[in-house]
Amino acid sequence: MGSFVTCATLTANSRWFATGSDDASLTIWPVGFWSNPRRRCAGEGNMVQCLCAESSTGVLLSGGSNGRLLVWRQESWDLEQSLEAHSTWLTSLAVCPSLALAVSGGQDCQVIMWCTSTWTRLGLSVCRSEVLCMQVQAPALLYCGTEDGEVEVWCLSVGAPTGVDNDRRLNESSAELLQPCPNSLTRAFTRSLIGPTLASSQ
Numbered sequence: 489m490g491s492f493v494t495c496a497t498l499t500a501n502s503r504w505f506a507t508g509s510d511d512a513s514l515t516i517w518p519v520g521f522w523s524n525p526r527r528r529c530a531g532e533g534n535m536v537q538c539l540c541a542e543s544s545t546g547v548l549l550s551g552g553s554n555g556r557l558l559v560w561r562q563e564s565w566d567l568e569q570s571l572e573a574h575s576t577w578l579t580s581l582a583v584c585p586s587l588a589l590a591v592s593g594g595q596d597c598q599v600i601m602w603c604t605s606t607w608t609r610l611g612l613s614v615c616r617s618e619v620l621c622m623q624v625q626a627p628a629l630l631y632c633g634t635e636d637g638e639v640e641v642w643c644l645s646v647g648a649p650t651g652v653d654n655d656r657r658l659n660e661s662s663a664e665l666l667q668p669c670p671n672s673l674t675r676a677f678t679r680s681l682i683g684p685t686l687a688s689s690q
Contacts, residue, residue, distance in 0.1 A: 494536055499562055500543030508536025508550060516565055527565045532556055540581035542590060545604050549590060551578030557592050559607060569607055573600055582622040582630060584644050591630055591644070593619030599632060601644065615640050 491511040498505055498519070504526070505517040512531040518524070533554030540549045547568065548560040555574035560567055574594030582591045583604070590602045599619060600612045618635035625631065628644040 495539050497539040497541050497548070499541045499548065500546075501562075504562065506539055506541075506548055508539050508552070510535045512536060512552060514539075514548075514550060514560070514565075529560065529565055529567070531558060531567075532570060537577060537579055538581045540583055540590070542583045542585070542604055544585050544588060547604075549581050549583075549592075551581055551592060551594075553577055555594060555596075557581075557590075557602070571602075571607060574598055580619055580622045580632075582624045584624045584626075584628060584630070586627050587644055589644055591622060591624070593622050593632060595619075597634075599630070599642065613642065 491509040491513065493507045494510055495508040496506065503519055505519055507515045507517070508531075509515070512533050512535060514529040514531055514536060516526045516529070518526050531550060531552065533552045533556070535553045536550050537552040538550065541562075542549060546562045548562055550558045550560065551573070555572075555576055555578050557571040557573040557578060558567060559569040559571070573592050575596045577595040578592055579595055580593040583589070584591070588604045589610070590604050592600045592602070593615070595618045597615045597618055598612055599615060601610045602608070603610050615632055615634050616636060616638065619632050620635055621633040623631045624644070630642045630644050632640045632642065634640060
Protein backbone atom coordinates (compact mmCIF):
# COMPACT_ATOMS: atom_id res chain seq x y z
CA MET A 489 0.00 0.00 0.00
CA GLY A 490 1.47 3.36 -1.00
CA SER A 491 2.03 6.29 1.29
CA PHE A 492 -0.05 9.46 1.18
CA VAL A 493 0.90 13.13 1.57
CA THR A 494 0.15 14.54 5.02
CA CYS A 495 1.61 18.07 4.74
CA ALA A 496 3.49 20.36 2.36
CA THR A 497 5.38 23.66 2.30
CA LEU A 498 7.28 25.92 -0.08
CA THR A 499 10.81 26.93 0.89
CA ALA A 500 11.51 30.61 1.54
CA ASN A 501 13.42 31.03 -1.72
CA SER A 502 10.53 29.39 -3.65
CA ARG A 503 12.96 26.96 -5.32
CA TRP A 504 11.76 23.83 -3.55
CA PHE A 505 8.44 22.29 -2.59
CA ALA A 506 8.55 19.74 0.24
CA THR A 507 5.93 17.13 1.11
CA GLY A 508 5.67 14.89 4.16
CA SER A 509 4.13 11.42 4.16
CA ASP A 510 2.52 8.88 6.44
CA ASP A 511 5.64 6.70 6.15
CA ALA A 512 7.75 9.43 7.89
CA SER A 513 9.54 10.38 4.68
CA LEU A 514 10.03 13.78 3.03
CA THR A 515 10.04 14.34 -0.72
CA ILE A 516 11.73 17.43 -2.17
CA TRP A 517 10.48 18.73 -5.52
CA PRO A 518 12.12 21.45 -7.65
CA VAL A 519 9.40 24.00 -8.35
CA GLY A 520 8.23 23.66 -11.94
CA PHE A 521 9.64 20.16 -12.42
CA TRP A 522 7.02 18.03 -10.72
CA SER A 523 7.77 14.74 -12.52
CA ASN A 524 11.29 14.50 -11.11
CA PRO A 525 11.67 14.84 -7.32
CA ARG A 526 15.10 16.00 -6.20
CA ARG A 527 15.35 13.76 -3.17
CA ARG A 528 13.43 11.51 -0.81
CA CYS A 529 14.55 11.72 2.82
CA ALA A 530 13.90 9.13 5.50
CA GLY A 531 12.53 10.79 8.61
CA GLU A 532 11.76 9.49 12.10
CA GLY A 533 8.62 8.08 13.69
CA ASN A 534 5.57 6.87 11.78
CA MET A 535 4.24 10.01 10.09
CA VAL A 536 5.23 13.57 9.19
CA GLN A 537 2.51 15.81 10.60
CA CYS A 538 3.84 19.30 9.79
CA LEU A 539 6.51 21.16 7.79
CA CYS A 540 7.80 24.73 7.98
CA ALA A 541 10.61 26.55 6.14
CA GLU A 542 12.89 28.85 8.14
CA SER A 543 14.40 31.56 5.92
CA SER A 544 17.17 33.14 8.01
CA THR A 545 19.18 29.94 8.47
CA GLY A 546 18.04 28.07 5.35
CA VAL A 547 16.53 25.03 7.02
CA LEU A 548 13.34 23.01 6.74
CA LEU A 549 11.60 21.92 9.95
CA SER A 550 9.46 18.83 10.31
CA GLY A 551 7.56 17.16 13.12
CA GLY A 552 5.36 14.19 13.59
CA SER A 553 4.37 11.12 15.53
CA ASN A 554 7.48 10.76 17.71
CA GLY A 555 7.26 14.34 19.03
CA ARG A 556 10.75 15.31 17.86
CA LEU A 557 11.67 18.47 15.94
CA LEU A 558 13.77 17.61 12.88
CA VAL A 559 16.01 20.25 11.29
CA TRP A 560 16.93 19.66 7.62
CA ARG A 561 19.51 21.67 5.66
CA GLN A 562 18.00 23.08 2.48
CA GLU A 563 19.77 22.30 -0.79
CA SER A 564 21.66 19.27 0.60
CA TRP A 565 18.54 18.02 2.49
CA ASP A 566 20.68 16.36 5.15
CA LEU A 567 19.18 15.88 8.60
CA GLU A 568 21.19 18.24 10.82
CA GLN A 569 19.42 17.82 14.15
CA SER A 570 16.78 15.69 15.83
CA LEU A 571 15.61 17.55 18.92
CA GLU A 572 13.55 16.19 21.79
CA ALA A 573 10.46 18.38 21.86
CA HIS A 574 7.03 16.95 22.73
CA SER A 575 5.96 13.90 24.73
CA THR A 576 3.42 12.94 22.05
CA TRP A 577 2.74 14.10 18.48
CA LEU A 578 4.34 17.33 17.28
CA THR A 579 1.35 18.76 15.43
CA SER A 580 2.32 22.25 14.22
CA LEU A 581 5.27 24.53 13.48
CA ALA A 582 5.75 28.25 12.90
CA VAL A 583 8.70 30.64 12.57
CA CYS A 584 9.26 34.27 13.53
CA PRO A 585 12.24 35.47 11.43
CA SER A 586 12.31 38.93 13.01
CA LEU A 587 13.16 37.36 16.39
CA ALA A 588 15.13 34.36 15.02
CA LEU A 589 12.64 32.03 16.68
CA ALA A 590 10.81 28.85 15.77
CA VAL A 591 7.81 27.52 17.67
CA SER A 592 6.45 23.99 17.93
CA GLY A 593 3.05 22.90 19.21
CA GLY A 594 1.98 19.44 20.23
CA GLN A 595 -0.70 17.00 21.23
CA ASP A 596 0.69 17.38 24.76
CA CYS A 597 -0.75 20.96 24.76
CA GLN A 598 2.74 22.46 24.99
CA VAL A 599 4.06 25.38 22.95
CA ILE A 600 7.87 25.39 22.80
CA MET A 601 10.03 28.29 21.60
CA TRP A 602 13.41 27.60 19.92
CA CYS A 603 16.39 29.78 18.98
CA THR A 604 17.01 29.23 15.26
CA SER A 605 20.75 30.00 15.46
CA THR A 606 21.57 27.36 18.10
CA TRP A 607 18.36 25.28 18.23
CA THR A 608 18.26 25.53 22.00
CA ARG A 609 14.95 25.65 23.84
CA LEU A 610 14.21 29.17 25.08
CA GLY A 611 10.85 28.77 26.76
CA LEU A 612 7.56 26.93 26.83
CA SER A 613 3.99 27.33 27.91
CA VAL A 614 0.91 25.16 28.02
CA CYS A 615 -2.31 25.69 26.07
CA ARG A 616 -5.68 24.58 27.41
CA SER A 617 -5.94 21.73 24.91
CA GLU A 618 -4.08 20.07 22.04
CA VAL A 619 -2.44 22.50 19.61
CA LEU A 620 -3.67 21.86 16.04
CA CYS A 621 -2.29 24.82 14.05
CA MET A 622 -0.20 27.94 14.52
CA GLN A 623 0.50 31.19 12.69
CA VAL A 624 2.89 34.04 13.48
CA GLN A 625 1.83 37.67 13.00
CA ALA A 626 4.68 40.17 12.87
CA PRO A 627 6.35 41.36 14.88
CA ALA A 628 5.88 38.86 17.70
CA LEU A 629 2.39 37.40 18.12
CA LEU A 630 1.68 33.68 17.83
CA TYR A 631 -1.88 32.46 17.22
CA CYS A 632 -2.56 28.86 18.31
CA GLY A 633 -5.70 27.02 17.19
CA THR A 634 -6.57 24.28 19.67
CA GLU A 635 -8.68 21.14 19.78
CA ASP A 636 -11.40 22.76 21.88
CA GLY A 637 -12.18 25.24 19.08
CA GLU A 638 -10.43 28.19 20.70
CA VAL A 639 -7.51 30.39 19.70
CA GLU A 640 -4.83 31.42 22.15
CA VAL A 641 -2.51 34.32 21.35
CA TRP A 642 1.00 34.46 22.76
CA CYS A 643 3.70 37.10 22.77
CA LEU A 644 6.93 35.51 21.54
CA SER A 645 9.24 38.13 23.09
CA VAL A 646 10.46 36.52 26.29
CA GLY A 647 9.54 38.72 29.22
CA ALA A 648 7.78 41.35 27.09
CA PRO A 649 4.15 42.30 27.74
CA THR A 650 1.59 41.76 24.99
CA GLY A 651 0.16 45.26 25.45
CA VAL A 652 -3.32 43.82 24.93
CA ASP A 653 -6.11 43.04 27.39
CA ASN A 654 -5.34 39.65 28.94
CA ASP A 655 -8.94 38.78 29.85
CA ARG A 656 -10.58 38.52 26.43
CA ARG A 657 -11.34 35.13 24.92
CA LEU A 658 -12.24 33.70 21.53
CA ASN A 659 -14.54 30.68 21.24
CA GLU A 660 -14.79 30.43 17.47
CA SER A 661 -13.51 28.11 14.80
CA SER A 662 -9.71 27.94 14.57
CA ALA A 663 -10.13 28.41 10.80
CA GLU A 664 -10.17 32.15 11.58
CA LEU A 665 -6.52 31.73 12.52
CA LEU A 666 -5.39 31.46 8.93
CA GLN A 667 -6.94 34.59 7.43
CA PRO A 668 -4.30 36.06 5.06
CA CYS A 669 -4.81 39.70 6.02
CA PRO A 670 -3.77 40.93 9.50
CA ASN A 671 -6.71 43.36 9.44
CA SER A 672 -9.09 40.44 8.94
CA LEU A 673 -7.48 38.73 11.90
CA THR A 674 -7.99 41.82 14.02
CA ARG A 675 -11.68 41.91 13.18
CA ALA A 676 -12.06 38.18 13.79
CA PHE A 677 -10.66 38.35 17.31
CA THR A 678 -13.40 40.53 18.80
CA ARG A 679 -13.55 38.20 21.80
CA SER A 680 -9.98 36.94 21.74
CA LEU A 681 -7.94 35.53 24.55
CA ILE A 682 -4.53 37.18 24.68
CA GLY A 683 -2.46 34.61 26.54
CA PRO A 684 0.40 35.25 28.95
CA THR A 685 3.93 35.79 27.70
CA LEU A 686 5.86 32.60 27.06
CA ALA A 687 7.91 31.96 30.17
CA SER A 688 11.67 31.69 29.90
CA SER A 689 13.08 28.33 30.86
CA GLN A 690 16.33 29.89 31.91
